Amino acid sequence: MVQWDTGYAMDVLPALLEGLRVTVLATLIAYAIALVLGLVWTLLRRAPNVVVRQTVRWITEFIRSTPLIPQLFFVYFVFPDWGLTLESLTAGIITLGVHYSTYTAEVYRAGIADIPKGQWEACTALNLPRSRVWLDVILPQAIRRVIPTLGNYLIATFKDTPMLLAISVHEVLFVAFDEGAKTLRYLEPLTVAGLIFVLVSVISSIIVRRLERRYATN
Amino acid sequence: MSEVLSNDQWLEGAWTTIQLTILGALLALVLALAFGLAGTSRLTWVRALNRVYVEFFRGTPALVLLYWFFYALPLVGFRFTPIVAAVLALGLNVGAYGAEVVRGAINAVPKAQYEAAIAMNFTPLQRMRFVLLPQGVALMLPPFGNLLIELMKATAIVSLIGLVDLTRVSKNLQSSLGETVTVFAVVLVFYFVIAQLLQLFVRYAERRVDRMLGRRGGHEPSLESVAAGAPGAGVSG
Numbered sequence: 001m002v003q004w005d006t007g008y009a010m011d012v013l014p015a016l017l018e019g020l021r022v023t024v025l026a027t028l029i030a031y032a033i034a035l036v037l038g039l040v041w042t043l044l045r046r047a048p049n050v051v052v053r054q055t056v057r058w059i060t061e062f063i064r065s066t067p068l069i070p071q072l073f074f075v076y077f078v079f080p081d082w083g084l085t086l087e088s089l090t091a092g093i094i095t096l097g098v099h100y101s102t103y104t105a106e107v108y109r110a111g112i113a114d115i116p117k118g119q120w121e122a123c124t125a126l127n128l129p130r131s132r133v134w135l136d137v138i139l140p141q142a143i144r145r146v147i148p149t150l151g152n153y154l155i156a157t158f159k160d161t162p163m164l165l166a167i168s169v170h171e172v173l174f175v176a177f178d179e180g181a182k183t184l185r186y187l188e189p190l191t192v193a194g195l196i197f198v199l200v201s202v203i204s205s206i207i208v209r210r211l212e213r214r215y216a217t218n
Numbered sequence: 219m220s221e222v223l224s225n226d227q228w229l230e231g232a233w234t235t236i237q238l239t240i241l242g243a244l245l246a247l248v249l250a251l252a253f254g255l256a257g258t259s260r261l262t263w264v265r266a267l268n269r270v271y272v273e274f275f276r277g278t279p280a281l282v283l284l285y286w287f288f289y290a291l292p293l294v295g296f297r298f299t300p301i302v303a304a305v306l307a308l309g310l311n312v313g314a315y316g317a318e319v320v321r322g323a324i325n326a327v328p329k330a331q332y333e334a335a336i337a338m339n340f341t342p343l344q345r346m347r348f349v350l351l352p353q354g355v356a357l358m359l360p361p362f363g364n365l366l367i368e369l370m371k372a373t374a375i376v377s378l379i380g381l382v383d384l385t386r387v388s389k390n391l392q393s394s395l396g397e398t399v400t401v402f403a404v405v406l407v408f409y410f411v412i413a414q415l416l417q418l419f420v421r422y423a424e425r426r427v428d429r430m431l432g433r434r435g436g437h438e439p440s441l442e443s444v445a446a447g448a449p450g451a452g453v454s455g
Contacts, residue, residue, distance in 0.1 A: 065367060065413030066406045067374035070385050073392075074402040081398055159279040166378060173282055177289070186289040194282050201277030 009188040012179045016192055019175035026093050026171065027158045033097025034157065035150070038104025043134075045109065064102040069166045071095050076167040092164035100157050104150060111146035112138060148212040155204050159197065172196060222391060222400045231387035232408060238304055238373040238383065239412075243366055245309025246316050253313065254320025255346070268317060275314035281375045283307040288379045304376045312369045316362065323357035324350055356427050363420030367413050374409075384408050 044056040063071070076091040086094070115138055123133045165174040176193035180186035249271075257268035275283075284307035287298055298306065327350050335345040377386035388405035392398050 066409040067371040190290040198277040
């Protein structure tokens with residue numbers, strides 16, 4: 001039986017915060033990839049060519065319905081065979097970003113479907129060119145509507161970063177486990193790691209709720 | 219290629235994945251209903267119970283919970299088998315998302331229904347059993363379907379504590395056979411097939427409930443349902 005040792009918890013804290021730096025870095029870059037690539041998927045799904053539409057549809061469906069960990073293995077172990085060797089953090093960030101882009105694509109899609117039909121009709125009536133229809137009418141309204149939902153996916157991305165330890169990215173949980181393995185006392189590092197996650201998630205979900213109120217459309 | 223496909227380990231791995239999905243879903247469903255309904259209570263302390271559970275378990279990644287159950291808790295005297303630790307971690311985590319879905323769905327049943335049930339002198343239990351829950355279930359099913367698939371995907375984390383699920387099998391076969399590309403492509407296809415089967419099951423359940431309530435099923439995902447099923451999302455309202 002082990003007693004909780006606050007001194008030890010304090011000792012491992014700096015290492016965990018270093019891990020948190022990696023976690024946050026991975027989250028932000030992966031999320032940026034997801035935001036951009038998701039929009040690309042959505043627009044491609046509205047392409048005039050049916051082959052493009054269906055291909056994109058099944059690719060995103062495939063990525064979205066398979067787990068992150070085997071995807072990480074695929075990118076980290078298979079890509080070198082094809083001549084593309086990635087460092088574990090890079091592989092992790094790319095995989096996480098592409099994985100979540102399939103979620104953000106659904107969000108954008110729902111946001112666009114939510115635009116009243118009259119807006120499209122007005123565009124036709126005004127004879128606006130296609131680029132202006134998208135850039136000046138549809139996307140500004142659609143994106144505004146989905147900002148809170150997209151915010152939730154930032155939190156979701158953050159909470160999926162521990163899985164990067166499967167390819168030994170030194171994020172919070174990896175560091176916590178590593179510190180625990182040195183002394184065979186896992187209780188303190190893992191508990192502190194868990195608390196870090198709860199703290200960051202709760203704070204960010206409060207921020208998202210603020211966003212929701214600010215961007216509420218009805 | 220054939221050596222990879224005909225390997226018996228896949229079956230064993232798939233069975234573990236399916237078993238964990240079912241057990242995790244059952245635990246998550248029970249927790250979601252219990253804490254979700256607690257969230258619609260008029261009593262402040264019951265609602266507080268819901269908030270604490272949801273914020274805590276939704277805020278903690280399932281993998282962190284799993285490591286905590288498996289590596290940290292034994293040190294203070296709670297020892298779980300890997301399967302139990304995995305079901306607990308997955309169920310508690312997904313249950314927190316489910317609780318938000320249940321709470322949102324019950325609150326989204328039109329207020330007049332609730333008032334009518336009071337006017338007809340239903341007891342609170344009858345109100346829930348005959349009026350609010352049946353209509354709420356129709357709203358819950360699409361996000362529950364998303365959560366079920368999220369749960370199935372999340373079971374892959376058990377490969378990191380040594381349980382032999384599909385992901386673990388792929389890693390083992392990669393070490394023993396060395397056919398990296400085939401092994402990891404095959405495992406992804408396995409997961410994809412399971413996800414599609416779950417999807418069919420969920421669609422079927424949705425149609426059943428719609429028919430039960432005499433509704434026509436139109437299931438173009440709305441912004442709310444996408445938001446509600448989001449792994450990081452709460453249901454507003």
